[in-house]
Amino acid sequence: MPESAESSFLVVANRLPVDRLTTPDGETRWRRSPGGLVTALQPVLRAEAGTWVGWSGDEGAAPEPFTLDGMRLSPVSLTGEELRDYYEGFSNATLWPLYHDAVEQPAFHRHWWRSYERVNRRFAERAAEEAGRDALVWVQDYQLQLVPAMLRKLRPDVRIGFFLHIPFPPTELFMQLPNRLEVLRGLLGADVVGFQSPGAAQNFLRLTRQLLDLRPRGHRVVAEDGREVLAESFPISIDVTETEAVAGTDVVKDRAAELRRELGEPRHVILGVDRLDYTKGIEQRIKAFRELLSDGELSVPDVVMVQVATPSRERVEHYRALRRTVEREVGRINGDYGRVGVPAVHYLHQSYNRRELAALYRIADVMVVTPLRDGMNLVAKEYVATRLENDGALVLSEFAGAAADLRQAFLVNPHDLDAVKSGMLTAIRAPVEDRRRRMKAMRRYLRGHDVKHWARGFLTALGVPETATAYDSDN
Numbered sequence: 001m002p003e004s005a006e007s008s009f010l011v012v013a014n015r016l017p018v019d020r021l022t023t024p025d026g027e028t029r030w031r032r033s034p035g036g037l038v039t040a041l042q043p044v045l046r047a048e049a050g051t052w053v054g055w056s057g058d059e060g061a062a063p064e065p066f067t068l069d070g071m072r073l074s075p076v077s078l079t080g081e082e083l084r085d086y087y088e089g090f091s092n093a094t095l096w097p098l099y100h101d102a103v104e105q106p107a108f109h110r111h112w113w114r115s116y117e118r119v120n121r122r123f124a125e126r127a128a129e130e131a132g133r134d135a136l137v138w139v140q141d142y143q144l145q146l147v148p149a150m151l152r153k154l155r156p157d158v159r160i161g162f163f164l165h166i167p168f169p170p171t172e173l174f175m176q177l178p179n180r181l182e183v184l185r186g187l188l189g190a191d192v193v194g195f196q197s198p199g200a201a202q203n204f205l206r207l208t209r210q211l212l213d214l215r216p217r218g219h220r221v222v223a224e225d226g227r228e229v230l231a232e233s234f235p236i237s238i239d240v241t242e243t244e245a246v247a248g249t250d251v252v253k254d255r256a257a258e259l260r261r262e263l264g265e266p267r268h269v270i271l272g273v274d275r276l277d278y279t280k281g282i283e284q285r286i287k288a289f290r291e292l293l294s295d296g297e298l299s300v301p302d303v304v305m306v307q308v309a310t311p312s313r314e315r316v317e318h319y320r321a322l323r324r325t326v327e328r329e330v331g332r333i334n335g336d337y338g339r340v341g342v343p344a345v346h347y348l349h350q351s352y353n354r355r356e357l358a359a360l361y362r363i364a365d366v367m368v369v370t371p372l373r374d375g376m377n378l379v380a381k382e383y384v385a386t387r388l389e390n391d392g393a394l395v396l397s398e399f400a401g402a403a404a405d406l407r408q409a410f411l412v413n414p415h416d417l418d419a420v421k422s423g424m425l426t427a428i429r430a431p432v433e434d435r436r437r438r439m440k441a442m443r444r445y446l447r448g449h450d451v452k453h454w455a456r457g458f459l460t461a462l463g464v465p466e467t468a469t470a471y472d473s474d475n
């Protein structure tokens with residue numbers, strides 16, 4: 001292993017924040033992948049000579065640790081079978097649906113669980129090797145819930161934080177999990193367990209009482225080994241400065257104008273941008289749009305909808321089924337309401353770079369974000385941050401964590417189709433001044449609550465002095 005493995009700050013996440021590129025002459029290079037988490041943590045990682053432990057994205061043997069942009073990256077291997085059982089299985093077909101209100105039926109298989117345990121142990125062991133004495137280790141998300149307790153056993157000296165990016169379910173749902181005790185004890189291995197919302201933190205604390213007979217007080221609970229664990233909400237956010245800067249470039253403005261022309265200069269553009277995931281309420285949103293067209297409330301080409309559905313988890317059956325349903329629904333609506341050269345819904349099953357996404361946000365008069373359940377939803381925040389002229393309108397599900405932050409959005413219950421329809425109509429028809437007032441307030445809020453604010457809040461709770469987290473990106 002190159003360099004000594006002695007970091008005082010570690011991030012442990014399922015994925016490393018990099019993508020492998022192969023140059024034309026066949027060489028392998030790594031490029032930092034875009035994303036709020038790495039943007040927020042990179043300054044801390046650089047200043048602390050920190051290490052990120054995670055899977056590289058390729059199955060089979062892991063590459064040796066390497067350094068990129070001042071971060072040490074320590075790749076963990078995953079076999080094809082582990083990808084199926086730990087990742088697509090237990091993480092994405094058991095935990096993901098269960099934690100999102102079981103909007104799809106979670107599947108329970110013992111061999112998935114065994115794989116989840118084995119992979120979590122591998123991550124914990126790697127973290128234990130990489131961590132220097134009294135280091136700070138920040139474990140991320142639902143794929144690695146056993147790591148805190150496993151790591152604590154191996155390295156009682158380190159401080160451990162855990163952040164869950166997705167919702168934490170009510171106890172009645174969590175109780176379905178055959179391995180509920182192990183998961184709960186896994187999380188309790190951390191000193192700080194962070195959630196996206198106060199409700200999620202409450203669900204967790206209630207569970208410690210119900211399953212382990214612990215006695216939580218306020219946000220704290222004393223675990224079975226006598227340690228105090230803090231469970232609190234730290235709503236995640238985006239890099240607002242960077243998002244605003246990208247949205248304000250001439251390239252993005254020109255591209256936005258071009259996109260609008262390509263759409264036939266409609267009066268209103270309605271936009272949806274989501275991973276193609278059954279929690280995101282894509283079907284419901286398209287259905288609401290179809291009903292508005294059939295009711296005669298909206299008409300093409302006056303109004304068009306653009307739906308970006310990022311390819312996601314395509315080997316998991318629920319996701320394949322969802323893709324078929326959404327594409328059938330888009331075909332139907334275009335058959336009924338499109339015209340030659342003017343579809344009612346422009347459906348894009350593709351990934352985009354930051355600039356193209358920003359151009360799409362810029363042309364959206366109404367952004368519709370209607371998840372049935374979502375930990376936070378960064379798309380909603382990105383849209384708001386790109387509205388440099390304070391115009392546009394956001395229709396947002398009450399069931400997204402973001403609804404607690406973006407309170408001036410047009411909030412809707414995504415399970416109520418009539419509410420989604422009327423939310424969309426109200427947003428389209430709202431007076432310019434009303435829309436401006438709402439957007440301005442949301443932008444102001446976001447500026448004070450960006451992703452650095454989030455990281456600082458969590459790390460301070462974990463005991464890092466505030467001055468130590470006031471890193472600037474160009475440090």
Ligand code: ADQ
Nearest residue numbers: 165236273274275308310350351352374375376377378379
């Ligand atoms: P996700 O479920 O992936 O995240 P979200 O928060 O909306 O949901 O983040 C999606 C990200 O992907 C956004 O940054 C967006 O810009 C990007 N993206 C979407 N479509 C894209 C496309 N076609 N091309 C390129 N990029 C695209 C999980 C939880 C959320 C929580 C986040 C962060 O489910 O609730 O907000 O983690 O904690």
